[in-house]
Amino acid sequence: MPEKLFKVNSEEYVLPGNRACQGCGLSLAYRYILKALRENTILTLPASCLTVLHGLYPITSVNMPCLNCTFASTAASASGLVAGLAAMNRSDTTVVAIAGDGGTFDIGIQALSGAAERGTDFIYVCYDNEGYMNTGTQRSSATPAGALTTTTPVLTKQQGKKDMMKIMEGHDIPYLATCSPAFPIDLYDKFVKAKRIKGTRYVQIATPCPPGWVFPPKDTVKIGRLAVETGIVVLYEIENGKFRFTGRSKTLAEKGTRAPVINFVERQGRFKKMSMEQLGQLQKWVNNKWTEYLKRAEA
Amino acid sequence: MSGNVQIMTGNSAAAYGAKLCKVQVISAYPITPSTSVTETIANWVERGELKAEYVRVESEHSVMTVCVAASTVGARVFTSTSSHGLLYMHEQLHWAAGSRLPIVLCCVNRGVGAPWSIFNDQQDSIAQRDTGWIQIYCRDNQEIIDSVIQAYRIAEEVYCPVMVCYDGFVLSHTMMPVEIPDQEKVCDFLPPYKPHTILDPEDPRNINPVIFPWQRRDAEGVLRDGYMDMRFKLQHALEQSHDVIVRTCRDYAGLFGRDHGGMLWGYRTDDAEVLIAGMGSIATEATMAADLLREAGIRAGVVGIRVYRPFPREEVRDAFRNAPAVVVFEKNISYGYEGALCADIKAALYGTGIAAPIHNFIAGLGGRDVKASELAEAVRASLAAIAGGKRELQTWLNCVTE
Numbered sequence: 001m002p003e004k005l006f007k008v009n010s011e012e013y014v015l016p017g018n019r020a021c022q023g024c025g026l027s028l029a030y031r032y033i034l035k036a037l038r039e040n041t042i043l044t045l046p047a048s049c050l051t052v053l054h055g056l057y058p059i060t061s062v063n064m065p066c067l068n069c070t071f072a073s074t075a076a077s078a079s080g081l082v083a084g085l086a087a088m089n090r091s092d093t094t095v096v097a098i099a100g101d102g103g104t105f106d107i108g109i110q111a112l113s114g115a116a117e118r119g120t121d122f123i124y125v126c127y128d129n130e131g132y133m134n135t136g137t138q139r140s141s142a143t144p145a146g147a148l149t150t151t152t153p154v155l156t157k158q159q160g161k162k163d164m165m166k167i168m169e170g171h172d173i174p175y176l177a178t179c180s181p182a183f184p185i186d187l188y189d190k191f192v193k194a195k196r197i198k199g200t201r202y203v204q205i206a207t208p209c210p211p212g213w214v215f216p217p218k219d220t221v222k223i224g225r226l227a228v229e230t231g232i233v234v235l236y237e238i239e240n241g242k243f244r245f246t247g248r249s250k251t252l253a254e255k256g257t258r259a260p261v262i263n264f265v266e267r268q269g270r271f272k273k274m275s276m277e278q279l280g281q282l283q284k285w286v287n288n289k290w291t292e293y294l295k296r297a298e299a
Numbered sequence: 300m301s302g303n304v305q306i307m308t309g310n311s312a313a314a315y316g317a318k319l320c321k322v323q324v325i326s327a328y329p330i331t332p333s334t335s336v337t338e339t340i341a342n343w344v345e346r347g348e349l350k351a352e353y354v355r356v357e358s359e360h361s362v363m364t365v366c367v368a369a370s371t372v373g374a375r376v377f378t379s380t381s382s383h384g385l386l387y388m389h390e391q392l393h394w395a396a397g398s399r400l401p402i403v404l405c406c407v408n409r410g411v412g413a414p415w416s417i418f419n420d421q422q423d424s425i426a427q428r429d430t431g432w433i434q435i436y437c438r439d440n441q442e443i444i445d446s447v448i449q450a451y452r453i454a455e456e457v458y459c460p461v462m463v464c465y466d467g468f469v470l471s472h473t474m475m476p477v478e479i480p481d482q483e484k485v486c487d488f489l490p491p492y493k494p495h496t497i498l499d500p501e502d503p504r505n506i507n508p509v510i511f512p513w514q515r516r517d518a519e520g521v522l523r524d525g526y527m528d529m530r531f532k533l534q535h536a537l538e539q540s541h542d543v544i545v546r547t548c549r550d551y552a553g554l555f556g557r558d559h560g561g562m563l564w565g566y567r568t569d570d571a572e573v574l575i576a577g578m579g580s581i582a583t584e585a586t587m588a589a590d591l592l593r594e595a596g597i598r599a600g601v602v603g604i605r606v607y608r609p610f611p612r613e614e615v616r617d618a619f620r621n622a623p624a625v626v627v628f629e630k631n632i633s634y635g636y637e638g639a640l641c642a643d644i645k646a647a648l649y650g651t652g653i654a655a656p657i658h659n660f661i662a663g664l665g666g667r668d669v670k671a672s673e674l675a676e677a678v679r680a681s682l683a684a685i686a687g688g689k690r691e692l693q694t695w696l697n698c699v700t701e
Binding site: 039040042051054055056058059060062063064065066067070083086087090093111113 | 323324326351352354355356358360364365366367368369370371372373374390391394498499500502503505506507508509510511515516517518521
């Protein structure tokens with residue numbers, strides 16, 4: 001066991017027996033997120049896979065206070081919690097909003113942009129499984145080009161993934177980070193750090209989804225690792241504008257040993273209709289991103 | 300009037316009402332004609348005259364979300380809006396009522412597009428009729444300030460949100476003398492807000508999760524509500540709020556000397572041969588029409604519906620029991636049927652043996668002017684039609700219909 005695992009909070013907040021799918025990348029990430037956030041935290045979340053994970057009334061599998069909100073309103077709900085807690089002189093409580101990519105890149109972007117622009121003191125977490133997975137795998141603006149979804153069932157998605165990190169960075173917020181449940185210590189460290197920072201913090205987690213991406217549930221960590229090894233997912237943080245590679249991506253950046261994207265693509269049923277042209281474009285997209293990030297890391 | 304009387308707009312009256320209730324969180328987004336309510340409050344907050352968190356969000360949808368979340372952690376919250384702002388909140392209005400949160404919202408009534416209208420009618424709040432909010436319609440600026448104060452006490456007693464509605468421009472931007480109640484007396488009248496459930500890290504709860512149609516047992520084996528049971532409780536709370544509204548209004552009158560009539564109010568109704576019904580400023584206008592009609596020998600009276608939800612079923616029956624004729628004027632239309640108020644009045648009278656002819660006038664949509672003399676003339680025309688045997692009639696007043 002890596003030495004660093006011993007520093008992880010031993011308390012469990014995501015209790016056994018939740019309603020997430022077998023092999024859910026989110027449930028793995030969520031366990032470490034809540035361990036890092038610890039006590040004196042209030043969560044708010046919209047309709048999503050996470051609502052299902054939290055369980056059916058009157059039983060919940062998550063041992064943290066949570067306010068469920070409507071789909072478009074996650075960051076506004078967090079703003080209301082922050083304002084209400086301030087009015088009640090309880091500003092020491094950390095407010096955390098968690099939504100999927102549909103709830104963040106698409107329907108929730110207005111409220112999120114508003115909350116970030118106001119500098120609302122909260123952590124916004126986007127778990128990005130690249131589609132509307134809770135409603136059965138429909139296309140979102142986070143779905144990559146070439147992926148089959150139930151709303152791009154024949155031709156695959158034609159447009160590339162929206163760069164939500166760039167949009168959030170445009171809000172001049174003090175902390176942004178990406179992470180993956182396949183690298184839990186990197187994820188844990190980022191949330192420990194995010195909790196200590198004041199202002200709007202944005203963390204985006206690439207969460208593999210066995211039913212939506214069409215791979216065996218036993219391969220969640222393997223797929224998550226491949227996403228990082230191929231450079232499709234890059235682990236980094238931007239603190240007060242300063243970009244820094246972290247964890248495995250830092251090693252890849254130093255050694256320049258990224259694997260080709262085909263290694264990630266070929267293991268998922270959602271890409272079975274991906275054309276060679278789309279595959280080439282994906283590789284080019286990854287290469288361009290890395291050029292940009294490497295330049296930023298040097299600066 | 301006595302004490303601190305000032306000349307002010309309806310929007311100022313609403314803002315003063317919220318301030319006197321010491322609201323702790325305000326969230327707002329600008330929209331005509333409600334904007335100056337929350338501008339006034341922003342001024343007080345920035346000058347330190349009101350200790351509150353003020354959240355300037357990017358949309359009305361977020362306004363009501365902030366209200367819901369802040370109320371959930373125990374803060375007394377306030378907002379105001381109009382027209383499309385209220386429509387944009389629609390989803391969150393349901394969420395607020397479903398969460399049983401005592402939020403108070405001032406709806407400064409305005410017409411609804413398309414096409415755009417900034418002028419007054421009541422289509423906006425009537426379109427929110429079925430969201431589970433209590434709706435109070437004010438007839439003058441004094442009633443606005445008094446109703447906001449009453450609204451918090453009602454809301455926090457029955458755990459239902461309250462919409463205080465008043466007509467855009469007609470009241471919102473019209474100056475009238477208003478007595479500002481004494482702060483200490485308001486504090487006596489309105490106890491601090493005690494939330495029914497509070498989100499607290501010390502006592503983790505999952506508020507508003509997915510719920511099944513049927514009842515389910517919790518971890519201790521206690522059978523808990525299913526979705527439909529919760530919906531019944533909301534309906535029951537709205538029905539029960541009737542008595543609370545009446546008592547609150549009476550207590551307020553005892554303490555402050557002004558009685559706005561509880562669920563509804565009457566004007567020269569005792570010997571009336573025709574009763575005019577309405578909500579908000581059009582009912583005030585109707586009192587002048589009644590005076591004109593009486594001068595001309597027609598014994599007219601007015602029944603002003605103050606609370607539209609819960610609907611004052613019994614009071615409406617009492618008010619119209621002996622009326623030979625009823626004329627309903629209203630600034631909304633339930634497309635494909637008739638005015639919402641008229642339909643509700645008729646429904647309240649069903650099976651009671653009250654068989655007065657009821658005529659419906661749709662008036663003043665999108666700010667079209669309605670003068671007292673025109674209302675009086677409309678009543679005359681109705682009475683003539685009733686004399687000719689016409690029991691039901693829908694007329695669009697001052698409107699090209701051919």
